Amino acid sequence: MPNPYLELAKQLGVVVAIAVAVLLFMMVAVLYIILKLRWVIGRIQSRLGPNRTGPWGVAQTVADALKLFQKEDIIPCGADRWLFTIAPALVFIPAYLVYVVIPFGDGMTPQALNVGAIYISAISSVGLIGIVVAGWASNNKWSLLGAFRGASQLIAYEVPIILAVVAPVLVAGTLDLNKIVASQAGGFWHWNLFNFHSWPMLPVAFLILLIAGLAEINVTPFDIMEAESELVAGFNTEYSGMKFALFFLAEFAAGFTLAAIIVTLFFGGYQPPLHMLGAQVTGKLFGVIPWFTLISLGWFMFKCWVVVLGIMWIRSTLPRVRMDQLMNLSWKVLIPAGLANMLLTGAYVIFWMPK
Amino acid sequence: MRSTYFKDFVNSFVSIAKGLWVTVTHWSPARPSVTELYPDVMPELPENYRGMPTLPINPATGRSGCIGCGACVRMCPEHIITVEVDKTDPKDRKPAVFTIDISRCMWCGLCMEVCPTNCLKPGRDFELACYDRKSMVYGLDKLMAMGGELPVGPEANDTQESA
Numbered sequence: 001m002p003n004p005y006l007e008l009a010k011q012l013g014v015v016v017a018i019a020v021a022v023l024l025f026m027m028v029a030v031l032y033i034i035l036k037l038r039w040v041i042g043r044i045q046s047r048l049g050p051n052r053t054g055p056w057g058v059a060q061t062v063a064d065a066l067k068l069f070q071k072e073d074i075i076p077c078g079a080d081r082w083l084f085t086i087a088p089a090l091v092f093i094p095a096y097l098v099y100v101v102i103p104f105g106d107g108m109t110p111q112a113l114n115v116g117a118i119y120i121s122a123i124s125s126v127g128l129i130g131i132v133v134a135g136w137a138s139n140n141k142w143s144l145l146g147a148f149r150g151a152s153q154l155i156a157y158e159v160p161i162i163l164a165v166v167a168p169v170l171v172a173g174t175l176d177l178n179k180i181v182a183s184q185a186g187g188f189w190h191w192n193l194f195n196f197h198s199w200p201m202l203p204v205a206f207l208i209l210l211i212a213g214l215a216e217i218n219v220t221p222f223d224i225m226e227a228e229s230e231l232v233a234g235f236n237t238e239y240s241g242m243k244f245a246l247f248f249l250a251e252f253a254a255g256f257t258l259a260a261i262i263v264t265l266f267f268g269g270y271q272p273p274l275h276m277l278g279a280q281v282t283g284k285l286f287g288v289i290p291w292f293t294l295i296s297l298g299w300f301m302f303k304c305w306v307v308v309l310g311i312m313w314i315r316s317t318l319p320r321v322r323m324d325q326l327m328n329l330s331w332k333v334l335i336p337a338g339l340a341n342m343l344l345t346g347a348y349v350i351f352w353m354p355k
Numbered sequence: 356m357r358s359t360y361f362k363d364f365v366n367s368f369v370s371i372a373k374g375l376w377v378t379v380t381h382w383s384p385a386r387p388s389v390t391e392l393y394p395d396v397m398p399e400l401p402e403n404y405r406g407m408p409t410l411p412i413n414p415a416t417g418r419s420g421c422i423g424c425g426a427c428v429r430m431c432p433e434h435i436i437t438v439e440v441d442k443t444d445p446k447d448r449k450p451a452v453f454t455i456d457i458s459r460c461m462w463c464g465l466c467m468e469v470c471p472t473n474c475l476k477p478g479r480d481f482e483l484a485c486y487d488r489k490s491m492v493y494g495l496d497k498l499m500a501m502g503g504e505l506p507v508g509p510e511a512n513d514t515q516e517s518a
Contacts, residue, residue, distance in 0.1 A: 040382070042388070043381070043382050043388065044378045044381050044382045045381070046381055046386065046387075046388050046389045046390075047388055047389070047390050048388045048390040048392075313375065313378060313379065313382070314375070316378055317371075317374045317375050317377070317378040318371065318374060332360075333364075
């Protein structure tokens, strides 16, 4: 009879290994995204971007992270020490937990849940609490204003995100992200975004998800909660050192999450655009990792890269919206459009969809 | 009043598309960056670059054309030019001492404007930093070395702007 404690330790070891692997992936992805963002925005503004640190400046974000490590960790007097310390973790942990259900590749989901779509919406809205706590605990009017703006913005944009996610979920008939991806197999014309021949309303859901998602991750057209020119840095004005680095990490991790959700729901996840571009070899690399997993991971990463580039493009183009414009866009445009889209898609699923 | 609700939809999509087109044209490799990699690549100075005042050497005489009249001394808004005239030969006035405290010069160019012999010319050197404030006071030798040689020819005296 096997030792139950040993079995438990083994299972715990697997969990910890997966958690560490996801964390490492997240760090590397964020480092790369920040670097790429600075290059892209530099090029769009006819500059070069970082090019002094290492060859072509590839070590720039590593250098910045090291610099943040060295910074003094200041807690302003008058701040609520406990809440001030907890807040970065409250923002960072949800951004990290979302990665658990993302299907990175064929059979490469850290923990597949049968309610993955709901899980993502639920967990990513928890980060809002951390932002409000950070603004409140800082004892600073800019922080507090930024936190209040963030609260109203994130609450307003949670709704259209869920309404947009409902449409592909209805069409696929499941909340499991792996099954949603599997339902889009067979070439790019089966992806939800280009699936005009069966149901042409899904691009509307895609647009709603893109716009509301941009607001959810606070990138420039909707970055009113840390608007540099109005509030000094919004809710993280008083933060320095590693606490600030955690906020920064969470923000860019959320950016990658948005790209991953968009790719999963609308761009076919890890499916190759044509069947022949998928894995043609069966067998395993080093006898451990199947080739089809690796190749599907590559397709997922490539699609995420393209979507992240698109987000950077939008981010470097549009000016910041006003608070009232932001609220109008959500409550008067996105939510009615999302409701109508959900109703129409539901009607399609009930009455016309081939069973 | 007719609502502009749906019209705003179309307008916003069109204007966002226009903005995205503008940025993507800047993004394309066909549009080079305007960044100057200064310490690695020296910038190309324009032909009429207006640098610090220098005293170029006239190759015909082997020295600058300064007659020590002191017009630049009187004109200088910062009072940083000193001139002492060498009066040994009354038919050949030349400066014995000519210093410019370049640390306080604001490169306004009034001394070059007022010079009756057009011997003060803008130099092309701009890396003037040094570790000692005293060595920012440039003497005659240094000013002549930085000025180089005057162009020779009939147009040599007309190089200053005629306006």
